[in-house]
Amino acid sequence: MYKPLADEIRPDSLDDVVGQRHILGHNGMLRRIVESGQIPNMIFYGPSGTGKTTVARIIAEKTNRTLRKLNATTAGIADIKAIITELDTLLTPNGVLLYLDEIQYFNKKQQQSLLEFIEDGRITLIASTTENPYFCVFNAILSRSTVFEFKHVSAYDVEPAVSRAINILAERNGLNPELEDGVLRRISSACGGDVRKAINSVELLFAAAKREDGKVYLTLEDASAISQRSAMRYDREGDEHFDALSALMKSLRGSDPDAALHYLARLLEVGDLVGACRRILCSASEDIGLAYPQAVPIVKACVDSALQLGLPEARLPLAEAVVFLATAPKSNSALMGIDAALADVRAGKTGPVPRQLQNVHADGTGFEREQGYKYPHSFDNHWVKQQYLPDALKNAHYYEYGDNKIEQAAKSYWEAIKK
Numbered sequence: 564m565y566k567p568l569a570d571e572i573r574p575d576s577l578d579d580v581v582g583q584r585h586i587l588g589h590n591g592m593l594r595r596i597v598e599s600g601q602i603p604n605m606i607f608y609g610p611s612g613t614g615k616t617t618v619a620r621i622i623a624e625k626t627n628r629t630l631r632k633l634n635a636t637t638a639g640i641a642d643i644k645a646i647i648t649e650l651d652t653l654l655t656p657n658g659v660l661l662y663l664d665e666i667q668y669f670n671k672k673q674q675q676s677l678l679e680f681i682e683d684g685r686i687t688l689i690a691s692t693t694e695n696p697y698f699c700v701f702n703a704i705l706s707r708s709t710v711f712e713f714k715h716v717s718a719y720d721v722e723p724a725v726s727r728a729i730n731i732l733a734e735r736n737g738l739n740p741e742l743e744d745g746v747l748r749r750i751s752s753a754c755g756g757d758v759r760k761a762i763n764s765v766e767l768l769f770a771a772a773k774r775e776d777g778k779v780y781l782t783l784e785d786a787s788a789i790s791q792r793s794a795m796r797y798d799r800e801g802d803e804h805f806d807a808l809s810a811l812m813k814s815l816r817g818s819d820p821d822a823a824l825h826y827l828a829r830l831l832e833v834g835d836l837v838g839a840c841r842r843i844l845c846s847a848s849e850d851i852g853l854a855y856p857q858a859v860p861i862v863k864a865c866v867d868s869a870l871q872l873g874l875p876e877a878r879l880p881l882a883e884a885v886v887f888l889a890t891a892p893k894s895n896s897a898l899m900g901i902d903a904a905l906a907d908v909r910a911g912k913t914g915p916v917p918r919q920l921q922n923v924h925a926d927g928t929g930f931e932r933e934q935g936y937k938y939p940h941s942f943d944n945h946w947v948k949q950q951y952l953p954d955a956l957k958n959a960h961y962y963e964y965g966d967n968k969i970e971q972a973a974k975s976y977w978e979a980i981k982k
Contacts, residue, residue, distance in 0.1 A: 568728055569762040573617050580614050580621075581724045581758050582716035587618070593711050597622055604681050606666070606700060607691040609713025612757030615691040619662045628660040628687060635668035643676050650685045658685045666690035667699035674701050681707055715756030722751040724758055728765040729781070736769075738779040746786045753790035764790050804838070811885075812842045816850040820889035827885050831878050840866045843884050854894035854967035861887065894965035903961040914953030944980045 574580050577587050577594055586593040596603065602622060607615040623630040631646050649655045666674070680686040681704075688708065692699060696710055725747055733740040750768070754761035767789045773780045807829050814822035830839040847862040865884035869877035907913075919936040937947045950957055964974040 567763065568732065568766050569759045572724075572728060572731060572762070573620070575621070575624075577618070577621060580617060582720040582756075583614055583618075583713055585714065586711050593618070596709075597625060600626070602626055602660070602687055602689075604688040604704075604708040605690070606696045606705070606708045606710045607689065607713055608696050608710055609693070610715055610756060611693055612754070612759035612761075613713040613716055614758065615713050616662070616664065619689045619691065622689065623660050623662065626657075626660055626687075628657050629655040630660050630662065632662045633664070635663060635665045635673075638663075638669075640673055640676060643673065646686070647680060650680065658687065660687045660689065663688060663690040665692060666696075666704075667692045667694045671701050674704050678703055678707075716758055717756070718748065718752040718754075721754060721756075721758055721761050722747050725750050725761050725765055728762045729769070732765065732769045733779060736779070737777070738774065739777060741778050741780045743781065743783045743786075745783045746781050749783060749786045750790055753787075804835070807835075808838050808842050811839065812846055812850075815843070815846040815885065815888045816893070818889055818893065820886045823885045823889045824882060827878075827881060831874060831881070834874060836869065836874060836877055839881060840869060843881065843888065846888050849898050850893055850895060851888060851891045852894040852897045852965070853970050854892035854965055855969065858888065858891055892967045894967050894970060896963055896965040896970060900962035907956060907959065912956055912959075914955035917950050917953060919949060920951060946980055948981075 577597065580587055583591075585591060588594065607619065609615060620630075629649075631649075633642055633646075646659060646661060650659065661677075663669070677686060677688060681688045688704075690700070690704075690708070696705065700708075729740050729742070746768075750761055750764050754764065764786075768781055768786055769779065771785060771789070772782075807826055811823060811826035811830065814826055827839055830836075843862060844866055847858045851858040862884045865880040865887075868880040872880070919934055921934065937949050939945050939947050941947075952959055964970045
């Protein structure tokens with residue numbers, strides 16, 4: 564029966580785990596916990612292929628507890644009940660170490676069915692998830708667990724694992740590997756920090772490689788063909804989706820056109836045209852604002868063009884919009900003003916609209932009275948002093964002119980008139 568190489572060469576000790584030095588290094592917190600033998604309930608959070616399952620298996624081997632594994636994508640209450648019936652029997656004399664993969668797919672009832680048993684220690688839970696556990700794991704489980712974050716593995720750390728995989732395959736087939744310069748680096752960097760993906764690429768590369776005179780030739784061209792697009796990590800419903808969108812908008816706000824183009828490229832490469840357009844439109848008003856009011860119609864035209872063109876041509880107007888916004892002057896004065904006004908409204912600071920601003924046509928018979936509204940266009944410079952805010956807020960101040968050329972010009976204009 565075929566067994567993937569990535570499963571066959573899984574590390575047997577924490578020292579052999581690729582990456583994760585921040586928690587598994589010689590002074591790492593998770594290593595110290597494992598070496599103590601006192602294993603708490605834990606949640607492993609991080610991208611796929613970063614060692615979560617491997618570390619859970621190593622922990623299971625170091626304990627005297629019976630290991631049970633469930634995958635939340637296929638398991639249900641019946642599977643949990645089956646494990647519970649084993650408790651306090653000869654099958655599980657020291658309790659159960661339950662490794663629950665993809666815990667985010669368990670609903671609240673399924674997660675809560677474990678509470679009694681992880682609280683009294685009969686089940687030690689090690690759950691893994693690729694999603695932020697503070698969003699997808701219920702508080703009752705979180706409060707009884709310690710969260711450890713597994714990070715993307717660097718290409719430098721992946722390289723030894725790739726080299727080991729090549730040597731194992733070569734030895735198994737009685738061949739001497741001949742590697743073209745750059746093969747190891749290409750596979751290691753193209754896996755996107757996913758060690759499993761890198762090992763799978765090695766298997767494919769080895770299977771397709773030319774064999775001759777007891778040698779197997781691994782070329783850079785083949786390595787590039789096998790690993791193309793493999794570095795992309797993206798899930799439209801997951802953290803990667805929102806991280807990429809957030810990074811695009813923050814790069815625009817930070818006036819970094821290179822970073823903005825990079826994150827736009829990530830979004831377009833996976834076809835997320837609508838998400839990119841939405842953030843670009845938002846940035847025009849939120850971050851450029853009154854420093855360059857024409858940004859809104861310009862960017863709207865670019866977005867409309869992109870949506871009409873579709874991919875791949877949509878990349879052209881969107882790239883223009885992104886570079887334009889990243890290099891445009893910035894102002895968030897309108898944003899700060901409306902947020903301050905909203906804060907007062909939500910706090911109940913309103914009051915009736917001043918009489919002079921009310922709709923006179925709403926006055927009924929017997930209620931007609933002098934409104935007192937002054938029509939600004941009837942006065943010099945189309946302005947006259949009068950109260951517009953309700954009495955309770957008549958001295959409120961929400962808008963501050965930005966320090967850009969356009970808003971400062973408007974400030975000077977109105978200061979001269981209002982004096």
